[in-house]
Amino acid sequence: GGIITQTPKFLIGQEGQKLTLKCQQNFNHDTMYWYRQDSGKGLRLIYYSITENDLQKGDLSEGYDASREKKSSFSLTVTSAQKNEMAVFLCASSIRGSDYTFGSGTRLLVI
Amino acid sequence: TQTVSQSDAHVTVFEGDSVELRCNYSYGGSIYLSWYIQHHGRGLQFLLKYYSGNPVVQGVNGFEAEFSKSDSSFHLRKASVHWSDSAVYFCAVSYTGYQNFYFGKGTSLTVIP
Numbered sequence: 127g128g129i130i131t132q133t134p135k136f137l138i139g140q141e142g143q144k145l146t147l148k149c150q151q152n153f154n155h156d157t158m159y160w161y162r163q164d165s166g167k168g169l170r171l172i173y174y175s176i177t178e179n180d181l182q183k184g185d186l187s188e189g190y191d192a193s194r195e196k197k198s199s200f201s202l203t204v205t206s207a208q209k210n211e212m213a214v215f216l217c218a219s220s221i222r223g224s225d226y227t228f229g230s231g232t233r234l235l236v237i
Numbered sequence: 238t239q240t241v242s243q244s245d246a247h248v249t250v251f252e253g254d255s256v257e258l259r260c261n262y263s264y265g266g267s268i269y270l271s272w273y274i275q276h277h278g279r280g281l282q283f284l285l286k287y288y289s290g291n292p293v294v295q296g297v298n299g300f301e302a303e304f305s306k307s308d309s310s311f312h313l314r315k316a317s318v319h320w321s322d323s324a325v326y327f328c329a330v331s332y333t334g335y336q337n338f339y340f341g342k343g344t345s346l347t348v349i350p
Contacts, residue, residue: 130280161340166246168327168342169281184337216280225271226338228280 128153132217132229139236141209147202147232149217156221158200162186163214163231172215175200204234211236241330243341251349252320258313258344260302260328269331270311271338272302276324284326287311298322320350 130151139145149158157176161169161184171184173192181192191203200217212235218226241262250256262268269288273281285296292304302313311328325345329338 166342168243169340171337171339174337182337218281225283225286226273226281228273228282230278230280 128227130217130219130227130229132215132232134232135230137232137234139204139207139234141207141236143204143207143236145204145207145234147204147215147217147234149200149202149219149229150198151217151219151227152198153219153221153227154197155219155227156197157219158194159218159220159226160184160190160192160200160202161216161218163216169216172202207234207236209236241328241339241341243326243328243344245344246342247345247347249347249349250318253317254348255316256314256318256322256346258326258328258346260311260313260341261309262311262328262330263309266332269338270302270304271329272296272300272311272313273327273329273340274324275327275343281327284313318346318348320348322346323348 133148159174160172163169170186172186174182175194178197193201214231216231217229220226244259271286272284275281285294287294287304295301325343327343328341331338
């Protein structure tokens with residue numbers, strides 16, 4: 127079976143810092159996603175990518191950059207961390223017409 | 238605006254009870270619907286989906302959901318819950334060919350043993 131791995135699991139950053147989250151999958155899925163999960167707000171799409179080197183903005187892309195240099199990996203960068211920001215970032219992958227497979231998340235805290 | 242709403246933030250039941258978790262969507266033509274479960278500290282796991290055909294779909298662990306076009310709903314049900322069903326449940330909808338899903342805010346289910 128395949129696996130989707132997010133690193134790091136926990137990330138503590140400082141205000142204004144650029145922070146990078148990584149996601150790797152070995153399902154050979156075409157599409158990969160980054161969602162942000164805040165308590166009481168559900169999941170909001172930040173970026174997704176339908177193939178290598180493709181990037182599509184979601185509803186929450188402002189303040190983030192993404193990179194899909196390989197089919198198996200999808201990185202997300204917080205361009206300037208906001209003080210007291212606390213959220214879980216979830217990576218997912220899928221092939222067209224199939225369900226999402228999610229990673230276990232990166233928990234971000236900005237101090 | 239394409240949205241999905243889950244009206245109940247929290248639901249508490251006793252083990253062995255039946256439960257229904259509600260999901261409503263804004264109608265937009267062709268639609269793909271899914272339910273996911275998230276146990277504490279974990280990522281989301283797929284439960285079931287609907288695109289066409291029989292409006293009642295079966296998922297894992299005894300879960301089922303029923304699509305209703307007239308009510309714009311896709312409620313999740315289980316006849317007899319177990320304490321291990323305690324988790325957050327997310328309804329998701331896509332209008333763009335089973336990708337780029339919009340997720341609801343989630344319903345936290347607590348099952349009391």
